[in-house]
Ligand SMILES: Nc1ncnc2c1ncn2[C@@H]1O[C@H](COP(=O)(O)OP(=O)(O)OP(=O)(O)O)[C@@H](O)[C@H]1O
């Protein structure tokens with residue numbers, strides 16, 4: 001089981017060759033109406049008995065077998081029931097190795113799924129896997145006459161996260177065609193880049209993957225935060241970090257910048273979206289995300305407004321719940337997966353859940369120095385010191401959005417227009433609440449400053 005294009009069918013075929021077992025594709029037969037199931041299994045048993053080693057009976061896309069609940073045609077019902085009975089007898093079916101594939105394991109009828117003794121998951125390849133796949137297909141043994149350097153393939157493997165085997169093959173084909181158009185059998189990196197641009201990665205289509213758009217240098221100020229994060233990330237391959245503090249202080253943006261800075265993959269799960277399928281009673285979806293993140297590691301997974309992922313159940317019990325699952329992930333994240341939670345909800349922050357975070361970084365309102373940097377970034381021509389004389393309590397978001405709004409209103413960005421806008425921004429009463437929270441939770445950045 002696993003997403004399309006990850007080599008499930010090919011895997012079964014390879015097994016048959018490696019083990020020297022004949023391969024019988026019975027997909028069409030068992031899915032057809034009035035399928036002669038009894039005869040089919042009788043024949044398979046005969047063949048298996050005669051051959052010393054046995055055989056592989058293969059069913060592609062087993063989810064295509066209807067469930068007994070859905071079938072209306074009595075003959076088909078009979079066939080399906082018989083199929084299930086025959087499958088049950090697989091242990092007596094000596095020498096018949098049944099292999100089914102599916103990319104929708106969760107949609108499988110339980111009666112069918114439980115008939116299989118083993119489940120093998122085919123996940124999208126990691127960097128090394130992608131390189132191996134590319135090498136096989138770029139190799140001239142494939143019968144073509146194109147040349148690609150190993151170094152370029154390595155670079156391509158680096159860039160092609162989320163691409164499954166089938167995608168990678170297509171990337172190469174497109175690159176070859178592109179090279180050929182310019183009349184060359186030598187495929188250079190430009191051709192490969194063309195190929196990858198023209199091919200969508202399968203593995204991330206159904207996941208909230210985001211291409212990180214910012215790096216540390218794109219965030220104004222907060223230099224100690226950046227330095228601390230760098231030292232954390234340079235030293236370990238797994239981490240569980242919380243960014244907390246008042247709204248609009250760049251927590252969510254910093255999570256993206258961490259991924260961007262290191263060139264890691266980035267998954268953003270937004271707790272604030274009520275419709276989000278990632279937040280809810282079931283742990284299945286979050287579990288899927290973590291599994292995919294592991295496969296595409298190094299990967300940053302940001303639980304934005306993490307309180308929404310756990311608050312619903314609140315307490316620490318319920319092993320099956322999302323809360324329970326979140327707890328276990330936070331306690332032991334898979335290698336190469338960096339988990340960043342963000343939150344601005346002071347009440348939540350005091351809960352027992354907090355202990356799971358190795359690092360807790362407080363994102364306070366920007367200091368005067370940070371504010372100068374922010375104004376300089378968003379209104380480079382305006383005298384920032386003058387602006388601080390008007391307001392010193394604005395958040396990063398206040399500053400960024402004020403400048404955006406002025407420009408979008410078609411006005412000029414100057415001292416006067418900014419003054420008019422920022423006067424009206426209400427004070428953030430919540431900030432005071434954090435003093436208590438910091439006492440209870442700690443402030444990783446302050447600790448870091450002290451140590452330094
Ligand atoms: N350090 C920064 N440098 C430049 N712009 C920033 C910075 N921090 C925040 N911003 C701007 O403010 C916006 C809001 O920041 P962000 O959404 O990351 O805040 P947040 O702390 O996650 O807030 P909330 O608690 O409300 O979710 C960003 O999209 C960006 O435009």
Ligand SMILES: [Mg+2]
Nearest residue numbers: 251252304342
């Ligand atoms: Mg946020």
